[in-house]
Amino acid sequence: MANIIGMIGTSHIPAIGRAMDQGLEETPYWVDFFDGYKPMRSWLQQEQPDIAVLFYNDHGLSMFLDKKPTFAIGCAPSYENADEGWGIQPIPPLTGETELSWHIVNHLIENDFDPTVCQDIKVDHGATVPMSVLYPGKAYKGVKVIPISINCERHPMPKPARSYAFGKAIGDAIRSWNSDQKVVILGTGGLSHQLDGERAGYLNTDFDRDCMDKLITDPAALCQYTNDDLTRIGGAQGVELAMWLAARACINVPVKEIERRLVAPISNTSAGLQLLVPA
Amino acid sequence: MSNSMPEGTYKFDGEMATLGFNLNRMCFTFNESASRQAFKDDEAAYCDKFGLNEVQKKAILERDIIALLRNGGSIYYLAKFAGVLGLSVQDLGGIMTGQTTAEFQAYLDSQQVGKPNG
Numbered sequence: 001m002a003n004i005i006g007m008i009g010t011s012h013i014p015a016i017g018r019a020m021d022q023g024l025e026e027t028p029y030w031v032d033f034f035d036g037y038k039p040m041r042s043w044l045q046q047e048q049p050d051i052a053v054l055f056y057n058d059h060g061l062s063m064f065l066d067k068k069p070t071f072a073i074g075c076a077p078s079y080e081n082a083d084e085g086w087g088i089q090p091i092p093p094l095t096g097e098t099e100l101s102w103h104i105v106n107h108l109i110e111n112d113f114d115p116t117v118c119q120d121i122k123v124d125h126g127a128t129v130p131m132s133v134l135y136p137g138k139a140y141k142g143v144k145v146i147p148i149s150i151n152c153e154r155h156p157m158p159k160p161a162r163s164y165a166f167g168k169a170i171g172d173a174i175r176s177w178n179s180d181q182k183v184v185i186l187g188t189g190g191l192s193h194q195l196d197g198e199r200a201g202y203l204n205t206d207f208d209r210d211c212m213d214k215l216i217t218d219p220a221a222l223c224q225y226t227n228d229d230l231t232r233i234g235g236a237q238g239v240e241l242a243m244w245l246a247a248r249a250c251i252n253v254p255v256k257e258i259e260r261r262l263v264a265p266i267s268n269t270s271a272g273l274q275l276l277v278p279a
Numbered sequence: 280m281s282n283s284m285p286e287g288t289y290k291f292d293g294e295m296a297t298l299g300f301n302l303n304r305m306c307f308t309f310n311e312s313a314s315r316q317a318f319k320d321d322e323a324a325y326c327d328k329f330g331l332n333e334v335q336k337k338a339i340l341e342r343d344i345i346a347l348l349r350n351g352g353s354i355y356y357l358a359k360f361a362g363v364l365g366l367s368v369q370d371l372g373g374i375m376t377g378q379t380t381a382e383f384q385a386y387l388d389s390q391q392v393g394k395p396n397g
Contacts, residue, residue: 013361015368032394060355064307065296085309086362153355155292196354198345200372201383203390208359233284263394265387268368 002100002177003211004251005047005184006258006277008040009244010128010213012056012188020132021228036261036273037133043258043275044134049184051097051144053104053170053250055243056126057152059084062118069116070086071166073108074147075101079123091128097144100177102148107173112165115148123147123213130188143184150242152189160230160245161223167246174250176186187247191262193269194235202235208262211241212274216257219248237269244272254279289348299351302339302386304330306356344375 016033019025025034031213061084063069079094105117127147131140147193148170151157174183193206194200211234214221222245248255255276264270280338281332284290296303318325326336338346342364347357361371371384391397 028394028397031396060353060359061310065300065303065353084362085311085313085315085359085378088336153291153353157288187314194288195358195368195371196348196375197289198376199285200287200375201386203387205390206393228284228290231288231290236288236290262392264390264392268372269385270390270392 001179002051002179002183004171004174004278005049005182006275007185007187007247007251007255008129008134009187009247009272009274010133011190011266011269011271011273013267013269013271014084014088014124014125014129016084016133017125017129018215020136021089022156022197027223031201033261033263033266033271033273035257036263039259040134040273041136041274044184047078047182047184049143050181050271051100051131051146051183052131052175052186053146053183054127054130054186054188055148055150055167055246056123056130056189057240057243058149059126059153061124062122063149065154067152068154069149071113072099072116072118072121072149073105074118074121074123074158075105076119076121078143079127081124081128081148082122084124086193088125091132094123094127094131094140094145094147097146100174101146101180103177104170104173107176108169111169111172113169121147126188130186148246149244150163152237152239152242155227157239158242160225160242164220164245164249167249168252170174171245171250171252185250187244189240189243190238191270191272192238193239195237195268197236199235201268203264204234204238205262205264205270207233208270208272211244212260212262212272215244215248215274216276219245248276251276251278286364291353295351296353297351299353301330302335302347302351302352303356305331306352308359309359318363342374346370
């Protein structure tokens with residue numbers, strides 16, 4: 001049975017990729033944020049996970065509104081990325097893990113989740129930024145990636161409780177896979193922020209702190225919120241908490257926190273970083 | 280459950296997505312540099328090619344981001360429009376809130392946490 005070694009929650013905003021491209025990590029604006037990655041990178045180097053199951057949301061690269069999945073899972077041998085229209089440099093493709101992808105799909109459908117299955121899909125900054133920042137120098141060749149996307153753009157979106165249950169089923173699937181490989185779960189996006197409207201720039205770091213606490217002690221409590229609640233409390237893009245919830249739900253045991261950062265503002269967001277491992 | 284949104288928030292739901300489909304489809308093409316160039320070469324013609332209504336077209340030509348949101352624009356694709364214009368998300372925030380970019384940045388900075396070295 002495959003072993004889930006922990007969960008990393010991380011922001012995925014394009015500005016992080018640009019800051020790395022431009023060598024800004026040690027500048028006053030960025031230094032406290034990037035410092036948070038150092039223990040995570042060390043942990044990854046020490047643990048050497050074989051596979052990263054990565055929850056993200058597509059922001060209009062592969063999944064336009066014409067055919068936009070609510071939940072989708074990559075089942076491809078590799079994942080390219082591309083120009084998204086604002087000048088982040090594409091990075092070398094991510095390597096896939098088709099056997100586990102299909103195992104997860106089979107398990108999900110047997111357990112009443114029906115995701116869109118993607119055999120050829122480009123991933124956007126939601127996936128490339130976390131991989132770039134966790135494996136500096138694009139040194140992610142040794143880890144296979146399974147991208148799983150959750151619609152965070154157009155309402156109706158999956159309820160937070162549903163994303164949590166979806167993550168729980170994926171965790172069960174990974175644990176039932178006959179393999180001794182080590183799997184790390186990445187929950188990306190967030191935390192509180194609002195990009196659009198006259199309310200743009202709204203953050204709620206108190207709520208973010210509370211969410212990060214709850215992810216340790218009582219993640220199911222976060223399922224009480226609707227997406228409208230999250231919009232009100234955490235901003236219109238605060239709904240990206242869905243990916244952190246799904247990631248946390250993959251681990252079905254109590255966890256302990258190895259590292260946490262909450263840094264704001266990072267671009268227009270409150271940026272969270274959290275490493276949780278089975279207690 | 281209340282569906283009311285905070286002031287200054289435009290919920291992108293089925294109704295808005297229907298209204299904004301052509302607008303968003305146009306901005307989706309800005310993933311490609313050739314499309315960005317075609318837009319820059321003749322903005323009005325590019326809007327017409329995608330069937331934007333007159334309100335949406337006017338809002339594009341006038342960089343009226345709030346009007347675009349009110350007429351079905353999704354921020355994911357409007358961000359790509361901003362990219363064509365060379366605007367950052369802070370510039371965009373300033374435009375939408377009626378502030379300069381520096382004022383908008385100051386608002387973000389007023390919510391600062393976790394930056395002892397910043």
